[in-house]
Structure formats: structure tokens, C-alpha cells
Amino acid sequence: xxxxxxxxxxxxxxxxxxxxxxxxxxxxxxxxxxxxxxxxxxxxxxxxxxxxxxxx
Amino acid sequence: xxxxxxxxxxxxxxxxxxxxxxxxxxxxxxxxxxxxxxxxxxxxxxxxxxxxxxxxxxxxxxxxxxxxxxxxxxxxxxxxxxxxxxxxxxxxxxxxxxxxxxxxxxxxxxxxxxxxxxxxxxxxxxxxxxxxxxxxxxxxxxxxxxxxxxxxxxxxxxxxxxxxxxxxxxxxxxxxxxxxxxxxxxxxxxxxxxxxxxxxxxxxxxxxxxxxxxxxxxxxxxxxxxxxxxxxxxxxxxxxxxxxxxxxxxxxxxxxxxxxxxxxxxxxxxxxxxxxxxxxxxxxxxxxxxxxxxxxxxxxxxxxxxxxxxxxxxxxxxxxxxxxxxxxxxxxxxxxxxxxxxxxxxxxxxxxxxxxxxxxxxxxxxxxxxxxxxxxxxxxxxxxxxxxxxxxxxxxxxxx
Numbered sequence: 001x002x003x004x005x006x007x008x009x010x011x012x013x014x015x016x017x018x019x020x021x022x023x024x025x026x027x028x029x030x031x032x033x034x035x036x037x038x039x040x041x042x043x044x045x046x047x048x049x050x051x052x053x054x055x056x
Numbered sequence: 057x058x059x060x061x062x063x064x065x066x067x068x069x070x071x072x073x074x075x076x077x078x079x080x081x082x083x084x085x086x087x088x089x090x091x092x093x094x095x096x097x098x099x100x101x102x103x104x105x106x107x108x109x110x111x112x113x114x115x116x117x118x119x120x121x122x123x124x125x126x127x128x129x130x131x132x133x134x135x136x137x138x139x140x141x142x143x144x145x146x147x148x149x150x151x152x153x154x155x156x157x158x159x160x161x162x163x164x165x166x167x168x169x170x171x172x173x174x175x176x177x178x179x180x181x182x183x184x185x186x187x188x189x190x191x192x193x194x195x196x197x198x199x200x201x202x203x204x205x206x207x208x209x210x211x212x213x214x215x216x217x218x219x220x221x222x223x224x225x226x227x228x229x230x231x232x233x234x235x236x237x238x239x240x241x242x243x244x245x246x247x248x249x250x251x252x253x254x255x256x257x258x259x260x261x262x263x264x265x266x267x268x269x270x271x272x273x274x275x276x277x278x279x280x281x282x283x284x285x286x287x288x289x290x291x292x293x294x295x296x297x298x299x300x301x302x303x304x305x306x307x308x309x310x311x312x313x314x315x316x317x318x319x320x321x322x323x324x325x326x327x328x329x330x331x332x333x334x335x336x337x338x339x340x341x342x343x344x345x346x347x348x349x350x351x352x353x354x355x356x357x358x359x360x361x362x363x364x365x366x367x368x369x370x371x372x373x374x375x376x377x378x379x380x381x382x383x384x385x386x387x388x389x390x391x392x393x394x395x396x397x398x399x400x401x402x403x404x405x406x407x408x409x410x411x412x413x414x415x416x417x418x419x420x421x422x423x424x425x426x427x428x429x430x431x432x433x434x435x436x437x438x439x440x441x442x443x444x445x446x447x448x449x450x451x452x453x454x455x456x
Contacts (some may be wrong), residue, residue: 002402006281012128019127028404031126037439038133041399041446048450 061255066276067195071332072152082291090219111256119343146375152329155304168376182357204320237445254342341368398446
């Protein structure tokens with residue numbers, strides 16, 4: 001079951017390994033902003049977790 | 057009948073959490089937020105209309121479209137985040153349902169088991185249309201707040217004076233800003249984008265149906281805003297200045313004032329939770345089915361799409377079980393939903409706009425320049441407000 005699932009995930013990764021969208025400057029910029037946004041969220045989540053742990 | 061996905065997604069958006077937001081808003085600020093709800097009508101329509109075009113033209117759900125266009129990194133991110141958000145939101149729907157029926161002395165285990173059986177029984181026919189008709193009945197029940205308002209004869213002149221003219225009679229302080237963000241956050245949720253696109257595909261809508269599906273979405277937008285406005289009028293009239301924290305609490309307080317209104321509130325809250333659980337659990341199942349290549353249509357019987365229905369059952373049973381665990385951190389889960397949702401919403405909306413700009417993908421249905429300007433302004437505003445809402449869930453002292 002686990003092996004089948006892992007193989008399926010690998011197959012999905014192979015199938016979608018290359019983004020099919022035309023990588024225009026606008027698309028690149030939007031994806032970069034999304035990455036930065038996610039990093040920002042992860043950092044504030046980490047900060048919250050750290051401060052909660054210290055306060056406890 | 058073309059009408060369906062738009063009305064269902066919009067009305068289901070008034071889920072248990074949404075009903076609570078409107079009820080608390082009305083009790084705290086009277087009618088003064090009504091104009092905000094009207095502003096959110098085009099916001100909801102513009103976002104959801106894009107999913108209609110994308111689904112009808114590409115015949116793909118949003119999860120599959122993201123994998124295909126942006127690759128596996130963004131695909132897995134969207135799929136896992138969507139599933140986590142959906143599962144946590146389904147927990148909040150069960151919280152709403154059990155809280156509502158507890159007022160009628162129905163034990164929570166009975167509510168959870170009954171809701172899961174009902175939701176799974178609705179797909180037994182193996183026909184999308186049958187399922188859709190049943191869900192539309194629950195959508196009509198969600199409008200119960202409208203007759204409730206007519207029963208109390210609210211002061212129309214005060215509603216017009218306070219509610220329709222934009223302004224902040226309570227000042228633009230941190231609390232008002234928090235509720236502004238909460239109302240925006242409850243109008244557009246990530247699951248809605250995935251749900252409507254998958255529903256359009258599962259229903260088999262084609263390019264020629266886009267015009268009617270737009271009408272469907274517009275009607276749904278009006279319904280979702282109408283329900284919000286009428287709940288605000290209800291609690292703004294009967295519970296103004298009363299410190300409530302949930303719709304269930306509002307129902308309890310309304311019972312001695314007018315037992316019919318209190319009962320309507322309970323029925324509406326249960327129905328909202330049920331609709332939310334129906335649609336949100338389906339969203340993740342559709343998304344997983346699309347990506348993993350499982351049979352994933354409501355036009356199939358359980359035996360024909362076992363993984364699709366099993367996955368949905370696991371989400372429902374898992375969410376329902378959490379609510380029944382004594383001492384489960386339900387308040388923490390409710391707050392966590394807001395935070396997790398803001399990690400997905402900007403990505404889902406951005407991908408939507410980017411995909412609607414690919415002529416080779418959507419042909420003549422790509423966004424016009426005007427649509428892009430409107431969509432970008434709306435998406436930008438939603439991202440800022442929902443992010444602040446998520447941050448406020450983490451750091452409540454910022455907005456209190």
C-alpha cells in the first residue's frame with residue numbers, strides 16, 4: 001500500500017515535473033512574490049511558536 | 057438546469073463560522089457593517105466567475121490545473137494546504153452543528169453520526185444532479201434568516217441610515233478593523249475556488265453554458281450577501297450591545313426574546329454547518345481524485361469511485377471525531393483555520409488570475425484588460441486583509 005502510494009507520487013512528480021505555463025516576466029514575478037509571502041508566513045508562525053514556548 | 061454550482065458555493069460560504077461572524081458583527085456594531093457586505097458582493101462574484109470560465113473551458117479542477125501549469129511544487133503545496141484547511145474547517149462545521157442541536161438537547165455524538173450518514177447518503181444515487189437538487193434544498197433553508205427578520209419588524213429607517221451609507225460610526229479602531237477583516241475573510245475562502253471549478257467540471261458544463269453559470273454565480277453572490285445582511289439586522293436589532301461570541305450563543309439569548317427567532321437561528325446554524333461540511337469535504341476529495349487519477353465524479357456510484365468516497369468519509373469521520381473528544385482544543389482549531397487559510401488563499405487567487413491570462417489555455421475566455429485590473433485590485437485587497445486577519449489570529453493583541 002505504502003509502496004504503491006510512493007510510486008504514485010513519483011509518477012505525479014514526473015508527469016508534472018515541468019510547469020507548462022509560459023514563464024513570462026509577470027508570471028515569474030508573481031511566483032517570486034508568492035514564495036516570499038510564504039517565507040514571511042512561516043517566519044511569523046515560527047516566531048509565534050518560539051514565543052509561546054518561551055512563555056510556557 | 058444550469059443553476060447549481062454558483063448558488064451552492066456561495067450559500068455554503070455562509071457556513072457555521074460565517075454565521076457566527078455576522079451574528080457577532082451585528083451585536084457589536086448594529087447595522088453599521090451592512091454597506092461592507094454590499095461591497096463584498098462584486099468581490100465574491102469576480103473571484104468565482106473566473107473559476108467558471110477556467111473549469112468550463114479546460115474541463116479541469118483547480119488542483120489539477122495548478123499541477124499542470126505551475127509544476128509539482130506548487131501543486132503539492134496547494135493540495136496539502138487545501139486538504140489541511142478543509143479538514144480543519146470541517147471540524148468547525150461540526151462544532152457549529154453540535155452547538156446548534158445541543159440547544160435542542162440533542163447529544164453531540166448523535167448529531168455527528170447523523171450528519172455523516174446524511175452527507176454520505178446524498179451521493180448514493182450516483183447522479184450529480186440528484187446530489188445537487190438535495191443540496192439546493194439545504195441552500196434554501198440557509199435563507200431562513202430572511203423571514204426571521206420580517207418577524208421582528210426592524211426599524212427600516214435606522215437600517216438605511218446606519219447601514220447603507222458608508223462610514224464607521226464606531227470609529228475606525230482596531231476592533232472595527234478586526235471585524236472588517238473577519239467579514240472579508242468569511243466571504244472568500246480558498247475551498248470555494250477549488251469547489252466551484254470542480255463542480256463545473258463534474259456537472260459537465262461547457263463553454264456555451266458559461267453565460268448561464270455566470271447568472272448562477274451572480275444569484276449565489278446575492279444570496280450569500282443577503283444572508284449576511286439579514287443576520288446582522290437580526291442581531292443588530294435584538295442583541296445590540298450584548299457581548300456574544302458565537303451564533304449558538306446568539307440563538308440561546310434569542311430564545312427567551314422570541315422562541316421562533318431563536319429556533320430559526322438554531323436551524324440556520326445547523327444548516328450552515330451541514331452545507332459547509334457537504335461542500336468542503338467534497339472539495340478535497342475532488343482535488344485528490346483529479347491529481348491521483350482516481351475516479352472522482354458524483355455521477356459515479358460508491359463502488360465505481362471507491363477512493364474518492366472513502367477519502368471524503370475519512371475527512372468527515374475524522375473531523376466529527378475531533379469534536380467529540382473531551383477537552384479537544386476546539387478554540388485553537390478555529391483560530392488555526394484562519395492562519396492556514398491565509399497561506400493558501402493568495403496562491404489560489406494568484407494562480408487563478410495567471411491561468412485566466414493564458415490564451416493557449418482558455419482561448420477567447422481569457423481575462424480582458426478591464427477584468428485583469430478589477431481582479432488584480434480585488435485579489436490584492438483580499439490578500440492584504442486576509443493576511444492581516446490571519447496575523448491577528450496569531451497576535452490578537454495587535455487588533456484589540
